[in-house]
Amino acid sequence: RLEINGSKGSLLFELENMNELWFYSCEDPDGMQGFRRIQVSEATHPYIEAWWPPGHIIGWGDTFVHLVYDFMKALDEDRLPTPNFADGVECQRVLEAVEKSVKEERWIDVEAKKK
Structure with missing residues (x-):
């Protein structure tokens, strides 16, 4: 697990779940702050068209x-x-x-x- 905390937020990565990033922004409005999961192997991933259908991990x-x-x-x-x-x-x-x-x-x- 690698977690980087900065002055404007945090980023978390776990090798066991390498298709996910967890992102926290201090600039989000109150009530909306918190870690959110970013799925990096969905249709918007820049390499996904060379691989298998969305939902399958890289x-x-x-x-x-x-x-x-x-x-x-x-x-x-x-x-x-x-x-x-x-x-x-x-x-x-x-x-x-x-x-x-x-x-x-x-x-x-x-x-x-x-x-």
């Missing part, structure tokens, strides 16, 4: 098919693939803050980098 291995597809498509279109090295560096900053937060048992601020 597995761990399938995510690597998507990764390679996106990488090859970026090369074909002569553009920088995403995620790229810079994205990885930003992700590492967050992971290091998570590790520090656990070790020191306190909140750690992570400033967003301007692009």
